[in-house]
Amino acid sequence: MNTPRTALPVPGRGGTLLGDHGAGMGHHERRTERSRAWRRFRGYRPGLAGLVIVGLLIVIAIFAAPLAPYEPNGIQTRLRGDAPSREHLLGNDDRGRDVLSRLIYGTRIALIVGLGATAIAVTIGVSIGATAGYFGGKVDFALSRIIDTLMAFPTLALLITLAAVLGPSLVNVIIAIGTTIWASYARIVRADVLSLRERDYVLAARASGAGSTRIIVRHMLPNVLGPVIVLATLGIGSIIILESALSFLGLGIQPPNPSWGGMLSDGRAHIRNYPHIAIAPGVAIGITVLAFNLLGDGLRDALDPRQRG
């Protein structure tokens, strides 16, 4: 799949793009490295398209209220299951709610879950990965077995169990997803920190009396930020699919909150009579996941040239 990310020396100026802080790079050089990354990013058109769509989705999520033509939970019984019309562009659902308005509000939930779960996963994953990689030995062995254990579970099975145990709500969905998927972050950070441990500048920092925390946070983490950002961007897409699967099964965001997965669940329940309900939410999920995946590919080219595939 991916090329193994071991102690490969990075071509060009040391470290990944966000600056090899420890190597004592000047401000000027760091800026050039950053603009070089931006140039690389611009060169990959699908990545730019992903950036634009993600930007649009964020705007839709923030301005859902003025953008939505109707109340997302406004029930109009006489419009039950109405097909798309000029007044209701995507039709009405089984309770007569406007599908487009619910879709717009659903963007908010999808992005909140995507970003929230990613924040949790990155925090846990980076802390554990850095600790394992930096200290090595028994600490590394113990933490690595925890990582292995987490990776042994089929994600969705563990997630469903956790969501059922925690009880369904927006916050619990975010917590359940975040605590299920951090292992991949821990793996890459561990490998990178392990390879940075013997670098001269780290030894120099240690010799000059810097503590472990300071060395990890100030000198090592900036160098592993690039791969983490790439993985986080690519991961948001799968989180949104996980959330929608959870809500589709009734274990995620609870009705009447308009989540895309929940809308698909309504669509499934009424697929015989009102098949149009199930179409739009899936398209919305597809576009969002695609946008984050393209953006992630672009960022990989820009930030993590080793991974270019």
Add this chain to the structure above:
Amino acid sequence: MLSYVVQRLLQGFVVIFLVSFATFGIMQLAPGSPVDILIGEAQVSQAQIDAIERKWGLDKPWYSQYGTWLSNIATGDFGRSVIRTGMPVSEMLLEAAPVTLRLNALSLTLSILIALPVGILAAVRRHSVFDYISMIGSTLGVALPNFWIALMLIIIFSLKLGWLPSYGTGGWRAYVLPVSVLAAEEMAILARLTRGATLEVLAQDHVNTARAKGLSGRAVMLGHVVRNSLLPIVTVLGYRIAFILSGTIVIETVFSWNGIGRLFIDSIYRLDYQVVQAIVLLLATIVVTANLLTDLAYAYIDPRIRLK
């Protein structure tokens, strides 16, 4: 090689043990005891509750319950469903397993049969229309949730055209939709990987040498390119098993197939935690075993590890 095998086996056992511990721990966090769920609204005296708890060993501390559970599993006894009045969990698993196995074996075979030729052809005809179309298809296959694809296919082939049933396992027609949907995502990922691996092999010197010495295009492809590009794919398949099992949970539920995935969801809804923890442990053990076998197979193939 032997020390590597022993080391990986030990690691595998440690992980399965930790998995069992984690699974048991998560279930302990669940609100409400199985007894509460079992008696529901019924009026029951404390003496009766105590009797039920004693019967199921729920009055013992958690580590003792865990020990009993684990040692029973070692003898093939997964306990009994508290909710479904004492039905042995192992019986339920044995009943559901063939359904899941059939579904997954068929869809995996289908995805390999389609993805490998598509990926190789896309690489050989790089930048052709075929390459672009197949890679757009693969990108969409990854981005679209499989249960949505399932709903769309049901609308088209079951409701509009009336060609295929939308649920159940009766007859070959009932297999078409679930198997294709489950295959779609794997197909998308495998095709992309195969294309990448083939492109990498095509750029290597030994392929140029083979061409230079006058071998026909077909001989170069079969003897030098395909063989080498399939190796990484085979190993990736072993690591994909966790994702495939995730897919089967949703797809069995959508198409009402009485396999392990649906049994799992069903038991989650009914708070039948004996069954849930057995299934989670079973799935994780399958993943660990598959990864272990993949590692060992890779070690066997790769002389750098084999000869150590």
